[in-house]
Amino acid sequence: MRLDEVIRGIAITDRRGIFDAEISGLSADSRRVGPGQLFVAVRGVSQDGHDHIPEALRRGALGVMGEAWPESADEIARANVVLVPNARRALALAAANFYGQPSRKLLVAGVTGTNGKTTVTYVLESIIRAASKKVGVIGTVDCRYGNKTLPLAHTTPDAVTLQATLGEMVDAGVSHVAMEVSSHALDQERVAGLHFKVAGFTNFSQDHLDYHGDLDTYFEAKARLFSEFLRKSRARGRMAVVNVDDPKGAEIVERWGGKTLKVSLDPKSDADLVALEAHYGLDGIKATVRTSKGVWEITSPLIGPHNLNNILVAMGMALAMGFSKQRILRGLEQLERVPGRLDRVPDAQGRAVFVDYAHTPDALSKAISALRPLVKGRLIVVFGCGGDRDQHKRDPMGRAVAAGADAAVVTNDNPRNEDPKAIAQAVEKGLLAGGFTKGQAIAAKTFVVELDRRHAIRLAIEAAGPDDAVLIAGKGHENYQIVGKEKHRFEDRDEARRILAGEPPPPPMVFEDATGEVTADQVEDALEILAEAPASALPVTQSVDPSSIVDEVDMEPDIVAEEADEDDLVMIVEESESSEGGGTGDPPAPQKT
Known part of the structure; x- marks a missing residue:
């Protein structure tokens, strides 16, 4: 793909070079950049990708995209350079372009919230399968579609991996995608360039203050899925599905401002999906739910009121995607379990x-x-x-x-x-x-x-x-225990x-x-x-390869932070452990051919 096609639609403050040059791939990690690729310099907490532009060029990068000119202009005298106001966002948008805007060829449902995201995606996946549609899932447990199951370092992958994966799903005939959207991903612009059909909100409570600093900042990150990314989506019939039993639910509805399906466990609620009656047991849930299409009797093997709330969010998202009562009820019944969730x-x-x-x-x-x-x-x-x-x-x-x-x-x-x-x-x-x-x-x-x-x-x-x-x-669902810098099978x-x-x-x-x-x-x-x-x-003891660790804080190799739900292979990796210098730590992603 030509460089001018890769950067189409991206806000640019300055540019220099030959823009019909063919780009072979994208990378935000100077250590992994390959010949003919576009290197995107991202600023982090303790490292700045701009410092590694010379290394990326030595490794064969054909172009550079960043927020400022390098201190030594001689180092990039013959390079194709694009300056942007926000390199993280530009990386995500460029990745969407490079992989052919895959989310526009899919019906993408994204769910955020402190807890419940994984359960919602599993329930939604079961409903989509019950409708005989090909579904892809991206989340805390793994990424899966067709006969493929791929491990993920994070609940929501980095922008390049995310767009590459969506592109592979399109090639595999997937029509619907259910994905978890973490606060880290929202804050780091990883989902910029995704066109969501529906966005769901489960709940909000304390978590990740080591990353966000305070609850207000944490909530602002969550709210961006609705106030920014859903709003900018070009998908037809965009809709939000919001748990209004949560105190932050009303604020999410207000931030979004568009068509919304509200869900509640309160029989007196005027929400769109309401649990009128529920019976809970160790073998699952039986509930009577009022919907806009009548009163439904549902059954599920999941346990507890919080999971009924998750089920209602998934039902709302399925309705927003156009699925019928028959398919939804069948999907709820066919779900056997959600790994590691009660x-x-x-x-x-x-x-x-x-x-x-x-x-x-x-x-x-x-x-x-x-x-x-x-x-x-x-x-x-x-x-x-x-x-x-x-x-x-x-x-x-x-x-x-x-x-x-x-x-x-x-x-x-x-x-x-x-x-x-x-x-x-x-x-x-x-x-x-x-x-x-x-x-x-x-x-x-x-x-x-x-x-x-x-x-x-x-x-x-x-x-x-x-x-x-x-x-x-x-x-x-985790299968490891991290002690010091080692991951033990557990x-x-x-x-x-x-x-x-x-x-x-x-x-x-x-x-x-x-x-x-x-x-x-x-x-x-x-x-x-x-x-x-x-x-x-x-027991099996496995030393973690520092080069395989992806940073949840700023995508750097020396600081790593876990997502809530998160989900991660985590350890502190000293810069000196890498013999190949710095970079911003993106994992390798499949390259378009």
């Missing part, structure tokens, strides 16, 4: 053990509230908080557990580079403030600290009686299944203590179990 672990004896991704105070509270009335006995919660992330939610998460659970086990949940003991102590404050006491065994209104997550899960399950339930919160659901089946435990995960030393007790415990454990039970 996901019951199979057990021959019928014991109630659930895995959930809840890692915010609000999500944890809702998961507990959903199970609490359905459990005859005790509700035991296993949970922790991530290291190098929003520290302000640790105390509230402890309080949320104390408010609804009968007992708790505090454990590791991706401690990363923080001292696990320090994280646990912050959580303990919330539990103590909520009326729990610290103990050595699971008992009423008592919490135990067991930093080995595998052992923590075993403690909870073995302590549970026939009428009790165990909620293992925080990781959900999956809550698999650990729980192993314990319920009575299989022998693998050796404990041996981690460094706060001083960076492995303790003698840890080594001794590990050796004892290693001697007895079968080889198949040994």
